[in-house]
Amino acid sequence: MKNNIVEKIWQQHVVHRQAGFPDVLRIDFALLHEVTSAQAFAMIERKNLSVQNPEHFLATIDHSIPTRKNRHEIYDKTAKNQIELLRKNCQNHGIPLCDLDSSHQGIVHVVGPELGITQPGMTLVCGDSHTATHGAFGSLAFGIGTSTLAHVFAAGAILMKQPKVMRVHFNGQLPANTYAKDMIMYLIAQIGIGGATGHVIEYTGEAVTALSMEQRMTLCNMSIECGAIAGLVAPDETTFAYIKDRPYAPKGQQWETAKSYWQSLSSDAGCRYDQTIELDITDLQPQVSWGTNPEQSIAINQVIPFSNKTKESLDYVKLKSAQSIAGLTIDWAFVGSCTNGRIEDLRVVADILAGHKIAKQVTMYIVPGSEQVMHQAQKEGLDTIFTEAGAEFRMPGCSMCLGMNDDKVPPGSRCISSTNRNFIGRQGTGSITHLASPATVAFSALAGFITSSYAEQQPQKEAS
Amino acid sequence: MNTAIKQIKGLCAPMMIDDIDTDIIIPAQYLTQTSKDGYGQYAFSRLKQADADFVLNQQKYQTAKILIAGDNFGCGSSREHAVWAIQELGFQAIIAPSFADIFSNNARKNGLVLIDQPLEICELLAAAAQQNDLIISIDLVNAVFKTDQQTFPFVINPFFQHCITEGQDELDYLCSHLSEIKAHHQNAKGQTIFLAGAGVAQ
Ligand code: SF4
Numbered sequence: 006m007k008n009n010i011v012e013k014i015w016q017q018h019v020v021h022r023q024a025g026f027p028d029v030l031r032i033d034f035a036l037l038h039e040v041t042s043a044q045a046f047a048m049i050e051r052k053n054l055s056v057q058n059p060e061h062f063l064a065t066i067d068h069s070i071p072t073r074k075n076r077h078e079i080y081d082k083t084a085k086n087q088i089e090l091l092r093k094n095c096q097n098h099g100i101p102l103c104d105l106d107s108s109h110q111g112i113v114h115v116v117g118p119e120l121g122i123t124q125p126g127m128t129l130v131c132g133d134s135h136t137a138t139h140g141a142f143g144s145l146a147f148g149i150g151t152s153t154l155a156h157v158f159a160a161g162a163i164l165m166k167q168p169k170v171m172r173v174h175f176n177g178q179l180p181a182n183t184y185a186k187d188m189i190m191y192l193i194a195q196i197g198i199g200g201a202t203g204h205v206i207e208y209t210g211e212a213v214t215a216l217s218m219e220q221r222m223t224l225c226n227m228s229i230e231c232g233a234i235a236g237l238v239a240p241d242e243t244t245f246a247y248i249k250d251r252p253y254a255p256k257g258q259q260w261e262t263a264k265s266y267w268q269s270l271s272s273d274a275g276c277r278y279d280q281t282i283e284l285d286i287t288d289l290q291p292q293v294s295w296g297t298n299p300e301q302s303i304a305i306n307q308v309i310p311f312s313n314k315t316k317e318s319l320d321y322v323k324l325k326s327a328q329s330i331a332g333l334t335i336d337w338a339f340v341g342s343c344t345n346g347r348i349e350d351l352r353v354v355a356d357i358l359a360g361h362k363i364a365k366q367v368t369m370y371i372v373p374g375s376e377q378v379m380h381q382a383q384k385e386g387l388d389t390i391f392t393e394a395g396a397e398f399r400m401p402g403c404s405m406c407l408g409m410n411d412d413k414v415p416p417g418s419r420c421i422s423s424t425n426r427n428f429i430g431r432q433g434t435g436s437i438t439h440l441a442s443p444a445t446v447a448f449s450a451l452a453g454f455i456t457s458s459y460a461e462q463q464p465q466k467e468a469s
Numbered sequence: 470m471n472t473a474i475k476q477i478k479g480l481c482a483p484m485m486i487d488d489i490d491t492d493i494i495i496p497a498q499y500l501t502q503t504s505k506d507g508y509g510q511y512a513f514s515r516l517k518q519a520d521a522d523f524v525l526n527q528q529k530y531q532t533a534k535i536l537i538a539g540d541n542f543g544c545g546s547s548r549e550h551a552v553w554a555i556q557e558l559g560f561q562a563i564i565a566p567s568f569a570d571i572f573s574n575n576a577r578k579n580g581l582v583l584i585d586q587p588l589e590i591c592e593l594l595a596a597a598a599q600q601n602d603l604i605i606s607i608d609l610v611n612a613v614f615k616t617d618q619q620t621f622p623f624v625i626n627p628f629f630q631h632c633i634t635e636g637q638d639e640l641d642y643l644c645s646h647l648s649e650i651k652a653h654h655q656n657a658k659g660q661t662i663f664l665a666g667a668g669v670a671q
Binding site for chain 2: 017020021025029031033034040041043044047048052054057058060061068069081083084087090122124132134136148149150152153155156160161162163164165198203234252253254255256259262263266298407408409426428430431434
């Protein structure tokens with residue numbers, strides 16, 4: 006029997022199967038954060054149940070914390086309560102927590118891989134839709150709701166139907182100045198925000214195997230934006246090299262055993278997929294979103310398409326069809342999030358900003374994905390480059406990716422952002438978001454308008 | 470045990486907008502609460518503010534129990550708050566051409582009934598709900614719903630059907646397999662699970 010990687014992982018984790026019922030699926034690890042866990046703890050406490058294997062959980066604080074230096078002072082009372090409740094819950098149930106003074110605090114999807122928790126072949130869940138990030142390691146990782154988290158607490162398993170599998174094959178190689186972010190945005194624009202609903206995506210092709218682990222995380226991260234349950238990449242030497250020697254990684258003889266198991270997970274030649282999509286990226290251009298969902302994206306040299314279904318989006322972002330996206334004046338630039346807040350992203354940004362100043366009217370926040378990322382950036386002197394360019398280098402957290410902490414794009418302001426969602430109000434009430442790669446964000450911050458190079462052209466007038 | 474629900478009958482509210490995302494249903498700024506209630510008042514707040522005639526602003530739909538919605542309902546984040554908010558508004562079922570995966574899972578766990586119907590039927594129902602008081606009765610045992618003129622079959626997840634109509638709690642069902650699950654974990658350690666150094670995170 007020839008199997009794809011998802012089928013292989015699934016078979017390893019099915020505890021019980023009954024016709025017409027969902028499978029009982031073993032969960033190997035769960036990550037949690039302050040926003041979606043409180044009610045799950047309450048659910049199991051109400052039933053007098055305890056957490057199974059608390060060492061197979063890890064909590065971090067990321068969504069609702071400030072990213073200013075004195076972040077211990079949380080002014081918002083409900084956010085403060087939420088964080089204190091997480092501390093109490095973790096303590097009561099024996100779950101390790103990367104608190105604000107831990108050297109591993111950070112965005113949940115940055116911290117997991119950093120600690121070597123995310124490993125090939127495992128099932129990993131988190132009460133967060135961007136859990137697909139961890140699929141970069143060949144793990145089956147997906148977002149769950151709060152009730153399902155309660156299931157994982159109490160049973161170490163969930164109820165789930167075996168998903169369909171879609172293969173997305175990238176032909177060709179990434180051209181210069183394009184990144185995994187551009188690949189995934191291109192895919193979403195092609196298949197739409199519901200294009201992969203009900204499926205787990207396996208990303209294949211030379212361009213995918215050529216990506217670093219951090220780039221693979223960016224690729225898998227946005228799988229949810231085309232509706233996929235998860236996205237993954239088969240593990241290979243790049244994967245193993247990244248995991249080796251990290252705190253949770255197997256050591257000694259266990260490492261060899263693990264590696265040979267991980268190597269067996271790759272999809273068999275000639276295996277079946279429910280759907281296959283092929284995309285050629287030989288001529289891929291930097292991608293920028295123009296509208297109010299991630300499918301509304303174009304190459305930077307294209308104009309906003311005409312459609313009678315996008316009027317509401319265009320009104321909100323104050324743009325018109327046939328208008329070009331390049332040259333559009335911006336007020337804010339944001340680099341960060343679980344999509345693009347890792348050290349490689351910051352290096353790309355530093356390379357571009359070094360020796361230059363960002364445009365006067367632009368406020369730029371650069372927010373590392375974790376304490377580890379922050380320290381590494383400081384060690385390499387990137388923080389100085391950022392500050393000298395006129396950007397703010399802040400403390401780790403979700404920050405401006407979603408409007409639920411102090412960092413918000415003001416109403417009516419236009420932000421170019423390395424994040425994953427441009428939903429209406431996502432970065433703050435009335436904010437306008439343009440998604441792009443960290444490189445495009447950096448170039449645009451310097452120019453003061455959307456561009457993917459050291460720009461010489463003049464900004465265009467805003468559409469009225 | 471939960472309360473067994475075999476039938477839902479109520480007024481329909483039409484909201485034929487595609488891709489209603491979880492940020493629209495309940496914006497992130499309201500997610501710092503730690504209880505399951507209190508979200509209804511903020512649900513769809515942007516749409517409510519933007520348009521005085523928005524369906525949920527209209528007096529006649531205040532008692533609606535069934536929402537008729539557009540394609541890809543509930544896309545975006547995993548926040549279960551979206552389901553809690555909709556239920557707090559009084560909705561017990563949503564009929565739409567399709568739903569996002571995590572939203573569907575969350576809905577099932579809370580007994581919110583989601584019914585997939587082709588776009589034409591959703592449009593038909595929405596139009597009817599706009600013009601008159603459209604009352605629909607959903608028979609969960611036989612998986613059909615009825616207006617006063619027509620009967621429509623729908624596909625129901627058999628496990629969800631079992632849980633909602635029998636009052637079976639999913640977590641209780643899962644826990645009935647607990648010893649099997651524990652043994653499975655035990656066997657996997659060192660074979661397919663290779664987590665070392667737990668606790669090093671501190
Ligand atoms: S960075 Fe953004 S997408 Fe990622 S976990 Fe935080 S809020 Fe969610």
